[in-house]
Amino acid sequence: MKTGIRQALRCGWWLGLVVNSISAQVSPPAQASVVVGGKRLTIQYSAPSVRGRRIFGPGGLLSRDPTYPAWRAGANSATAFHTDADLDIGGLGVPKGDYTIYCWIQNPDAWELIINKETGQWGLSYDRSQDLGRVKMAMSKPSAPVERLKYSLTDLGGNKIRLQLEWENHVASVPVTLK
Numbered sequence: 001m002k003t004g005i006r007q008a009l010r011c012g013w014w015l016g017l018v019v020n021s022i023s024a025q026v027s028p029p030a031q032a033s034v035v036v037g038g039k040r041l042t043i044q045y046s047a048p049s050v051r052g053r054r055i056f057g058p059g060g061l062l063s064r065d066p067t068y069p070a071w072r073a074g075a076n077s078a079t080a081f082h083t084d085a086d087l088d089i090g091g092l093g094v095p096k097g098d099y100t101i102y103c104w105i106q107n108p109d110a111w112e113l114i115i116n117k118e119t120g121q122w123g124l125s126y127d128r129s130q131d132l133g134r135v136k137m138a139m140s141k142p143s144a145p146v147e148r149l150k151y152s153l154t155d156l157g158g159n160k161i162r163l164q165l166e167w168e169n170h171v172a173s174v175p176v177t178l179k
Helices: 002-023
Strands: 029-036 039-046 075-083 087-089 092-094 097-104 112-116 131-136 138-140 146-157 160-168 170-178
Touching: 029 146, 039 146, 092 131, 146 170
Parallel strands: none
Antiparallel strands: 029 039, 039 075, 075 097, 087 092, 087 170, 097 112, 112 131, 138 170, 146 160, 160 170
């Protein structure tokens, strides 16, 4: 009887350890989504945290990525973008479909959003020849540092959306219009 109890306790301990390690991922999966005019737009990404590190600029964490100054705009796998509608993103025509989002961050205060046609790749792989295009992003500073990367897709009415990402001391956004 005691052996059975010990085995059950051990299994419970291991199960708790596994659950805690999954829930405490360094860059957990995250998603931003919006439905406008019956059409869904979704961004799937892994959300890294600052954890006391310098992220942007010379000597920052991202400057060590092999794709720098193109950044996967998240962690782990490259950031996935899906649209059920044809879009205008900051002046760039984007047909409905699946894409990967990168950001050009060579100047930490003047980013460009990159819409890339290659999908499913790991985040440290970037093929510039697959770019559909690039658009300048509006930059601002958050009222307080942003610990964990966050995307938002905000319905502004009239088939207009704001795509925004926030991390560290940066907020970058671009207007999106459904065609």
